[in-house]
Amino acid sequence: MEKRELPYLVVLALPVVIVALAFFLLPMARLAYIAGTGDDGFAAYTSVLTKPRYLESMIATTLLAGITTVVTLAIATIAGLFLERNRFLGRDFLISLLTFPLAFPGVVVGFMVIMLAGRQGLIGQITKAITGDKLIFAYSIAGLFLGYVYFSIPRVILTIMAAAEKLDSSLEEAARSLGASPWQVVRDVILPALKPALIASGAIAFATAMGAFGTAFTLATDIDVLPMTIYTEFTLRANIATAAALSIVLGIITWIVLSIARSFAGSSVAAAG
């Protein structure tokens, strides 16, 4: 049966392969080529390191994504471990609230930051009532950071919970019976066991944050994250070669980071901005 089926399978696979080649792979190859047709030739690819404006944007984006990842991992590990190990009324409700924002586009996340820290935001109202001064930071790097943590938490928490479910509780009991304090159990037993999940979900959070566009777009901060720089180069400066080079560089970065996630988490991990 196997051999005779091959022609049928080719017929089934052909349309999707043609679509993927015509509308994804070849356009991406063309993008990589266009990047080298500007004034600098293929040096456009290194401009992200050699031109101060792009280098700054690259450093800011990497730092923002890195700090977001670390903070999100800490928050999601505490909350995720708690939710996985305790059964109480309202637990499922809390979990669905924590994962609900997964469906939000970046622009909506940006708007949520405006709701919290914008001109008419909650934080502003509270600080005005207490100190008399309105604290507004939605449109600064702090607002951007808030938004990045906002969209990262739901992504990471599910992976942490899935990994925590598989932890071997006998190891913890052994540690406890040997006199380990709760904190020692967390540090020496639980966290090492969660390490693959932490690396995988951290890599996903990092890659997602590197490629995030909608949130930065809505907040329109003066800090240019790389996707905003690409957008500005393309639309406002009509500097197509640079925009192409920067987006290929960004794509390679997210692809590499997600490959790391994949090698730690098995087959089906991937999602960049």
Place this chain on the structure above:
Amino acid sequence: MNRNYRFYLQLTFTIVVCAFLIVPVVMSMMAGVTENFIKGISSGITLRWIFEVWDLYRDTIFLSLLIAIACLICTIVLGVPAAYVLAKRQGRVARMIEELLTLPLAIPGLAIALALIISFGGFREFRSSWVFILVGHVIYTLPFMMRSVLAVLSTADFRTLEEGAASLGAGFWRRFFDIVIPNCRTGIIAGSLMVVTLSMGEFNITWMLHTPVTKTLPVGLADSYASMRLEIGSAYTIIFLIMIMPLLIALQHYGKPRSPNTRPVEDDVESPLPSTSGQRP
């Protein structure tokens, strides 16, 4: 289980995290139906802003629905056969196809959009039609449909069923349509919900591909956030949330493919929108 101070400390922490995510959503829902948000709910409850959004942006809602449905049809027609082929074949060519189809997940939407504009921007008719946006959405959502179906196919024992049918004289197409497709129904449903949810909320690709006459809902949202008063942006957000809410609830239900012919499924299809497949921010 003893509920000591540590339990309540962690519970408080978790609730604070929840509040951080949900309070702004609730605020925005309230702002959308409040006469004047800064004066508070005492200024009166109104549907005025919702109607205003309907007047200003209803085209974007219809276009998003149209694109989501078209995208769904495309991903089923392209993705289901692809999943079947990948479930049957383990060779190098099959793995290369799988890599090719899932690669868009690792590339930021902005880059995919730029590549499409550079390659097809010259075709005026195509560039200015909604089909251009559709192409971007199909490339982006296709892997979700394919994976969802593949997850079911890799657990369902469809080979035995197929062999049985073949021994009874059923040809390839008969087996494909009468045995394979019905057996991966749950995967197709879960994949469909995911594809429609993602297409309705897609912004990063769409923003680059849209033209003044092809604005989708998220493009309209960005526009209202930037240029309209807070109440209108909020009312618009309410409409968006109302539109995706049923999809998310259905995903909770169908997210775990279970049918008599499936064995327990891998973890990564358990949650409604697996952490790896949320909307790209």
